[in-house]
Amino acid sequence: MSSAEFYSLTVNGVEHQVADAWIGESLLYVLRERLGLPGAKGACEQGECGSCTVFVNGESVCSCLVMAASAVNCEIATVEGLNSDGTLTDVQEAFITEGAVQCGFCTPGLVMAVHHLLDQNHSPSELEVKEALSGNICRCTGYGRIFAAVDAVIASRNGVES
Amino acid sequence: MPVLLPTSLSEATQMLSDTPGATLLAGGTDLMVEVNFNHRKPNDVIALRHVPELSQWSLNKVAGTVFIGSAVPYKHMESGELAQLVPALAQAARTVGSPQIRAAGSIGGNLGTCSPAGDSLPVLSALDAIVHLASVNTTRDVPVSDFMVGPKRNSREQNEIILGVTLPIRNGRQGYAKVGVRNAMVISVASACFALQDGSPRIALGSVGPTVLRCPHAEQFLSQNLAADGSVSDDVAKEFGRLVSQESKPIDDHRSTAVYRRHAVGVLAQRLVQRGVQS
Numbered sequence: 408m409s410s411a412e413f414y415s416l417t418v419n420g421v422e423h424q425v426a427d428a429w430i431g432e433s434l435l436y437v438l439r440e441r442l443g444l445p446g447a448k449g450a451c452e453q454g455e456c457g458s459c460t461v462f463v464n465g466e467s468v469c470s471c472l473v474m475a476a477s478a479v480n481c482e483i484a485t486v487e488g489l490n491s492d493g494t495l496t497d498v499q500e501a502f503i504t505e506g507a508v509q510c511g512f513c514t515p516g517l518v519m520a521v522h523h524l525l526d527q528n529h530s531p532s533e534l535e536v537k538e539a540l541s542g543n544i545c546r547c548t549g550y551g552r553i554f555a556a557v558d559a560v561i562a563s564r565n566g567v568e569s
Numbered sequence: 570m571p572v573l574l575p576t577s578l579s580e581a582t583q584m585l586s587d588t589p590g591a592t593l594l595a596g597g598t599d600l601m602v603e604v605n606f607n608h609r610k611p612n613d614v615i616a617l618r619h620v621p622e623l624s625q626w627s628l629n630k631v632a633g634t635v636f637i638g639s640a641v642p643y644k645h646m647e648s649g650e651l652a653q654l655v656p657a658l659a660q661a662a663r664t665v666g667s668p669q670i671r672a673a674g675s676i677g678g679n680l681g682t683c684s685p686a687g688d689s690l691p692v693l694s695a696l697d698a699i700v701h702l703a704s705v706n707t708t709r710d711v712p713v714s715d716f717m718v719g720p721k722r723n724s725r726e727q728n729e730i731i732l733g734v735t736l737p738i739r740n741g742r743q744g745y746a747k748v749g750v751r752n753a754m755v756i757s758v759a760s761a762c763f764a765l766q767d768g769s770p771r772i773a774l775g776s777v778g779p780t781v782l783r784c785p786h787a788e789q790f791l792s793q794n795l796a797a798d799g800s801v802s803d804d805v806a807k808e809f810g811r812l813v814s815q816e817s818k819p820i821d822d823h824r825s826t827a828v829y830r831r832h833a834v835g836v837l838a839q840r841l842v843q844r845g846v847q848s
Contacts, residue, residue, distance in 0.1 A: 414571060430572060431604040431611055452605040454598055454670055455754050466642075466672040472601040473673075476572040477594055477616035520668070541753035542667020 414479050418442060419488025425475065434473035435459045438485060446486035446515045457543030460516040460523075461485045467523035469542075486515040489522065498522055498560050505556040509547035517543045521557055530561060573615045578622040578732070581615060582705045586728050588613045593730060595623075595640050596673035598666065599682045623677065623732065626651060633740070636701075638733040639677025643689075647671065654738040657762050658692045660745040665689075667754050677731045680716065683723040686776045690717065691762035692745055693734060694773035694781045701732040708732065717780045741765030741799070744844055746837045747775075758825040759834040761813070763841035765799060770842070772809075776824075777817040777834045784838075787812035791842065801842050810839030 413426050416437070423442050433452075438444045438461070447470050448458040454469040461470045462484040489496045498521045501507070508514050517540065524531060524539040531539065536557050545553060573588070575581035585591055591613040594600055603609040617623055623640035628650075635654050637646070643662040645651060652659030665671050665688045679687035680700060690713075693700075698713040702725060709729070716723050725731060743764035749755030760775035770791040774782045790812055794805045801809070814835030819827040 430614055431609075433601060433605060453602040454666065457667065457669060460669055467669055468673050469598075469669045471605060472597045472670075474572060474594055474597055474601060474604070474614065474616065477574065477597070477614070477618055479572075479574065480619070523668075538753075539668055542669045544754075 414476050416442070416475065416478060416483060417481070418444065418483045419485060419491070420482075428476065430474075430476055432475050433471045434461065434463075434475040434478055434483070435470040437475035438470060438483075444485055444487050448512055448515060450512070454542075455544070456513070456516075457520060458513050458516040460519040460543065462519065462523065467520060486519055489518070496522065497563060498525070498556070501556040501559040501563070502553070505552050505559055507548060507552040507556040513543060513545040513547075517545065517553060521560070525557075525560060525564070530565060573613070574619055575615065575617070576619045576621075578620055578703055578730070579705075581617060581620050581730055582703055582728075584615050585730060586705045588615070589727060591615050593617060593681065595678045595681070596642065596675050598670050598674040599678055599684075617677075617730070623730075626733075628654065628738070633738050634735050635738055636733055636735050637676060639680070639731040640675045641733075643671040643674050644668070655692070655696070655736055655743075656739060657695070657743040657745045657764055658689065658736070661688045661692045661747075661760075661762065664745070664747045664749075664755075664757070664760075670754075676734055680713075680723060680731050680734075681725070683717055683719075683721050683780065685720055685778060685780050686757050686760070687781075688747065688757060688760065688775070690781045691760055691773040691775040693736070694783055695743075695762040695764045695771040696736045696766060697771075698734045698736045700734055702726070702729040703732040704728045704730070714783070720779045722780075737766055739764075740767060744841045746841055746844075748833045748837065756824065759817075759819070759830045759837060761834055761837040761841055763838065770795065772813055772838055772841075774813070774817055774834050774838075777819040777830045779818070782817065784813050784816040786816055787838070803843075806839045806843050809842055810835040813838035 450456045450458045452471045454472045459470040592611040594616045623638040626637040643665045646662035679689045693713045700711045700716045702709045745762045747757045747760040757776045762773050764771045772784050819830035
């Protein structure tokens with residue numbers, strides 16, 4: 408087994424040094440266990456559940472399927488970095504007010520997926536929302552409250568009273 | 570040894586030549602699952618993320634073909650110009666995993682892994698794609714039918730990188746369909762791509778054989794029974810589906826049964842051949 412020795416990752420605009428890591432460690436593992444950023448959650452470890460969703464160079468991806476040492480020279484963004492001052496984003500606020508959070512495990516991944524969708528598409532159709540969130544599994548809510556939260560954000564951003 | 574991060578194709582092929590047996594990493598959606606579950610412990614990894622030659626696609630209008638780099642993610646095939654040029658590929662791309670997977674996964678990964686369930690592979694087979702392989706100072710072109718040699722086996726040499734594929738742009742109707750247990754995040758139980766290219770019908774099947782299969786008898790039957798306008802009667806479509814079922818070679822496994830797969834792939838073929846007419 409070879410060591411990836413030493414590399415640095417840029418996460419939420421901050422450069423982090425990773426030392427003595429094994430070459431095969433996933434970005435999810437490195438974020439959580441080496442960099443102290445536990446926002447991305449680990450569940451399936453095979454890209455099925457979306458709870459580890461982060462952005463790599465602006466693309467929404469499963470961090471469990473990114474080899475961390477291959478993500479040098481990339482801009483990595485996690486749920487911790489959505490608002491740099493530590494306040495909640497409109498998506499996070501809407502998840503709370505609409506009751507889209509129950510156990511909360513899927514929430515960081517879903518929040519990232521919703522931000523990614525709404526950054527690209529300001530007024531997605533119902534089908535586009537469902538497709539955009541199809542890679543994020545929630546076993547509590549039945550998704551109804553999550554779609555309600557997305558609708559609330561869309562309405563609010565488009566200046567419509569919800 | 571760190572992960573090697575070449576920034577050009579020539580650098581990547583040189584690194585592979587200098588590091589025999591190195592693991593090539595594209596989107597990671599297959600490899601990292603194996604690594605996470607301790608099924609594979611790579612020692613030397615060459616990550617292809619920063620190799621621009623692999624991340625581009627281009628249209629050759631004179632030849633009527635499109636080249637797609639091996640690391641172009643599926644999300645770029647789902648819509649836009651590529652989707653107009655090769656609609657069956659767009660349909661296949663849209664069935665891959667989830668948006669997160671489609672932002673990372675690529676044709677190079679499907680070919681490298683060479684699972685019979687790879688969603689893009691029936692499209693490559695039906696359209697007789699050419700696979701381009703690069704090694705130091707040289708390239709090699711292989712018909713996709715010769716590239717896919719068995720379950721998770723291909724004819725890539727250890728010193729070769731999959732550069733990309735060349736496909737004909739559509740000049741007839743084409744479509745892709747897949748059966749799985751749910752609509753998103755699913756590995757296919759059976760899949761099929763139908764294309765009418767240069768007037769000749771082609772059908773390729775996924776997940777119903779050791780590798781992707783073409784159906785020469787069904788294709789021959791259909792070419793003799795196409796109406797002058799290219800349409801297909803209900804009876805012909807039904808017989809076409811029956812012949813496709815007959816030519817499939819499915820097995821029982823954890824995902825489905827051979828009996829169901831044989832039936833399902835015939836239904837897919839029957840629907841595809843008529844769906845094309847209506848569009």
